[in-house]
Amino acid sequence: MSIPPPPGPHQPQGPYQPPQSGLPQYPQYPQAAYGQQPPYPSPYQPWGQGYSPYAVPAPVNGLAIASLVLGLLCCLPGVGLVLGLVALGQIRRRGERGRAMAVTGSVFSSIGLALAVLVLATGGAADFWQGVKEGVDDSSSLSLSTGDCFDTPDGALTGDLVSDVTVVDCERTHDGEVFATFDLKGSAYPGDSSVGDSADQRCYALEDGYAMDGWAIPHDVDVYHFTPSEDSWGFGDREVSCVFGSTTEGKKLSGSLRNDESTLDADQIAYLDAAHVLNSALDTVPESEYVEDDLPGYRAWAGRVATALGKQAGTLRAHDWDPDAKRPVNDLAADLDKARAEWAKAAQATDADTYYAHYDKASALLDPKRTVTARKALGLATTPPSGDGGGAGSGSGGSGSGMEV
Template sequence: MSIPPPPGPQQPQGPYQPPAAGGPQYPHYPQPQYPQGPYGPQPPYPSPYQPWGQGHVPYVLPAPVNGLAIASLVLGLLCCLPGVGLVLGVIALIQIRRRGERGRAMAVVGSVFSGIGLAVWVLLLATGGAAEFWEGVKEGASETSSLSLSTGDCFDTPGDSLTGDLVTDVTRVPCEDAHDGEVFATYDLKGAEYPGDDASGGSADHRCYALEDTYAFDLWAVPDDVAVYYFTPSEDSWSTGDRSVVCAFGSAAEGEKLTGSYRAQVGAFTPEQVSYLRAAHILNVALDTAPDTDYIEDDLPGNKAWAGRVATALGKQSAMLRSGKWSADTERPVLALAADLDKARTEWARAAKAPDVDTFYAHYDKGYKLIDPHRAVTVRDALGLSVDPPAYDDGGQGAGSEGGGSGMQV
């Protein structure tokens, strides 16, 4: 019977190689399996870092430049808004210190230049230099002389002429010296868009004639060789803000000059003369609103509306004459003129309601004869006013447009 060997140390489980004869015996452990690398099996190396994901910036960005510092520098160098540039520069310095932004040098330079510019503007305003500077800018920007002329100015033009498509420059001269023109009125055109040469000229055509006696007061005292001219904005000057229309007296003869002023103050007339001239002014304004047409039939509705305005003015003129305080020498001719004006008003009112052109002409002709300027000679003689009726005037010529207007003054 065989006896089993005594128990020895516990052997590991698993495959093993048989021991070599006469040598020690060692347990055999299984070899680990590594992933295949480019150079054979390669054990993994654990890393404590995660790979960069998309959007990660591996470097530090420089601090941004403060936007207000840039604005302050630009405004300071241009000197267009020095006060704003100074304020923006101060705010920029505060923000740069608080936020750690760049642009400190720009903010400082902008503030300094803005401060200098602001000081210059204050000095100009205090000495009146700003107003003179702006007038110079306007005169240089405008292609017409309208921006540089005011009521009462006497002036000369290049070539000693008030006619032509464009007057580009004028020179003020004393009215007692020989001159080309004398400004008797100015007014502004309305609207944002340029109205065009025809529209602006048409406006001046009516308005200037209606404003004559606000300056001369008695148009019968203005010689027949004196005509009305006007300057209107050009399309280029309109874009710079020019809206002024200038109405001026000038010689009716080409190349001739005026001497002295035709301006007349109300204080130069007696109370009776003032009352009569103010009444006459009402009718003169209405007459100068006639449509710009060659024939009645070209615009019958417009001429009917005009006849209505004339009829209204005749009623007001007659009422003013009847209510005035007249001396014994003037009362009779004044009341006789008022009676003619009442008859004229009736005819003009009928023309305003005419159903056709022929009917309009019938009443228009009668009404026009009743306001003939010669009918006012007796009254004017009694009042001590000029008795030479103005010649019928088709109007002077404006810069770029022909003049017009009824020319009838009573």
């Protein structure tokens, strides 16, 4: 048996051979260069750009978020419901998140939509808008109705002092009583002066419809009104409230001043309707203070009064009066016939002196005191209203207010 000689200096030693066994053998790798890692096999790949070691969650559906917001705010319930339903479909198809938000938004939107339909069906929207208009400005009409009696904080019915009113029972003392309401027309605010003039004209014209018997109005009661302001006009406020109130500072009204078809009997209404025919004609007196300044105008006025007297007397005779009132009313009708003849002559006067002569006779026949007997028989007020300082036969032509019957 021979033994191989040891390796010489120029013969490298061969690789180590491990003993053979039944275990698997792994390949040998040459020594890596200095500073380099050996290429050991690994079950993982090194991280590179575009790869994340964590799983990215699915995005939240944007329509689901919008549906939730609109549903909670209840501002556009119909839109919120539609967005929620569309979002649920997108979530199923795309695998997105936000299902809970879409469902919640749809539910709240459905509730809001149902409430909106209920409000519109019951008129709640109109009530809400009316409330907005009432709160816009202190000088608005304050939502008063015909027949309301009320108090103001300071007892005032004019200027900017009226900021609020409290409706009270008319049997109690009160600051004012509403006898009419109406709406002004127009889109643009016409100005404070124009609004005030329109309110004055209409309110005085509507007075007789609520208080048919002018004699029943106390001498210190006058007409006031609440009108829209420029601010409330922009919110649709057009209502004017016509009000009775005392001209005496600090004095209140007592009891209702209403006397119309709801409080008067048939005989009283017939008498007052006939009286209004004459009073309306008397109210058309010319603006000129003296007849000499406008003789044609006063002649025309006298003609209108004569015509009205004829109608008044005919109406009084045509009605079937209560036996106690029949004779006084017929006597009054006879006086009206005499007065009509004098007014007709005044209408034909060719000069101021002739006009005055017939006017004075006619005015004496229309003295309000001559109607007291008929009024007493009918149960109407018997104290004539105070005149305006002119009066019949004053030489100025008169305004007619002192001759109200």
